[in-house]
Amino acid sequence: MPLDAYAAGAAYVDGRYMPVAEAAIPVTHFGWRRSDVTYDVVGVWEGSFFRLDDHLTRFAASRAKLRMTPDESEADLRAILNRVVALSGLRSAYVSMECVRGAPAPGQPRHPAFVRPYVVAFAIPWIWLAPPEMMARGMHLMTSQTLRIPPESVEPRAKNFHWGDMTRAQFEALEAEADYAILPDREGNVTEGPGFNVFSITGGVVSTPIRGGLDGITRQSVMELCEELGLPLEVRAIPVAELQAADEIFACTTAGGIMPASRIDGRRMNNDRPGPISMRLHDRFWEKRAEGWRATPVDYAAATEMA
Structure with a gap:
């Protein structure tokens, strides 16, 4: 698929990469029907993730609380997040990682313990909660x-x-x-x-x-x-x-x-x-971000490796 197909964003759903507009989960899955999902969001600013390790650690803790163990390892998740950003080509992005409970296999109880969780991730242009x-x-x-x-x-x-x-x-x-x-x-x-x-x-x-x-x-x-x-x-x-x-x-x-x-x-x-103290914190936050505070650069070459 040409890389310009990912210009609006890129996604990963249970082992497959695709343009974000094509990403979907079945309406029968517990993730949709029961909000049986946990997620995390990490930001990319000027080509680098901010506090990626912390977000991955929190995502793992959230999955543990909800008793979700997907197939992907932490190293896999790190690579997936990098690749969805690289495919999109976005220098500033809102990047979501999600673990979604699927649907019971035929003959299995309709109980979350018997339902396979899987990973969804996507990168879209940066979102300002406060413009x-x-x-x-x-x-x-x-x-x-x-x-x-x-x-x-x-x-x-x-x-x-x-x-x-x-x-x-x-x-x-x-x-x-x-x-x-x-x-x-x-x-x-x-x-x-x-x-x-x-x-x-x-x-x-x-x-x-x-x-x-x-x-x-x-x-x-x-x-x-x-x-x-x-x-x-x-x-x-x-x-x-x-x-x-x-x-x-x-x-x-x-x-x-x-x-x-x-x-x-x-x-x-x-x-x-x-207020003045709020602005002092605001300004120092973005100064440190510009200095590379807790930054993990995106490997944009990963996009061409997959193309």
């Missing part, structure tokens, strides 16, 4: 009435497709004319937003929730930056009321890095602009 104009003015956030699914029901540290609560909260955000929702737990503490972790800053202290959300790789990067910059950091329960009164708030995710906010539930912070 540049939103980043410049600061995200407008709101706290939802919808509660986050509790960890006792669905473990958020294993990335999953159980987004019913997130989707419902995003409709709340739309009705409130906000960009994104932040979901509380049943104890009234902050968890996370749809696709991002949350940090608050009060009195110069940076805080992030200890429970109810994903242990984000970008979140870990923020923690490392706080240590580098000498910023006090706390990982603890954050009541919603504390977040609503914070001096600054920012979100963070693979698809956008550090994303400062300027409003929470209609309240304007820092003259309706991103």
